[in-house]
Amino acid sequence: MTIRVVVADDQELVRAGFALILGVQPxxxxxxxxxxxxxxxEAVRRHAPDVVLLDIRMPRMDGIEAARTVCAETGTKVVMLTTFDQDDYVYEALHAGASGFLLKDVRRDDLVHAVRVVVAGDSLLAPSVARRLVADFASRRPAGVRAATGGGAAPDVMDVLDVLTAREREILVLLGRGLSNAEIAAELVVSEHTVKTHVSNVLAKLGLRDRIQAVICAYETGLIAPGG
Known part of the structure; x- marks a missing residue:
């Protein structure tokens, strides 16, 4: 399978460099x-790529707003690019629906790996980083905010969680703790294949795009307490 990518950055050299690095991959x-x-x-609408790399600071429409539009209209995965590593950018990117966040000084191999990881349905943040950032993100959200479930007004939190089986809730808790599939498998004494199936079911039932949104959901529904 060929992974189709759109690269968006207002700096031509950066954009061309990223495109060159990715384009030589088989x-x-x-x-x-x-x-x-x-x-x-417009490029995402026209080409329906698997992944779009979006610079956060761009003219006419910034990367955060572009991410909101792309995530609302398409199934394209969004990876945010920036020279800034302040947490606020990460919070905004995740809330917009992005699947990951990379600094522009990312190593060549890590950039390529990031694209493949996102397409596979994983997040670009290490579990420990995801746990810290998303817990803080969730604690900043106004009381009563529901987990995003594909856009529009979300149903009551209990209704959201009631669609899950007991095992799937358990999986969501472990996702919220930032565990990888291998770590979840070890925790529950099941195979990684079984974990993948459960994770896919959780994402499908809750209308979530990826694991990052599953982590956010675990915190916003109160399944996991911020900082816990």
């Missing part, structure tokens, strides 16, 4: 480049 095709958020959204 399993990745860069289908378009964009110089701002408006062009990025």
């Amino acid at each position: 399993d990745i095709e860069v289908v378009a480049e964009a110089g701002d958020g408006v062009e990025a959204v």
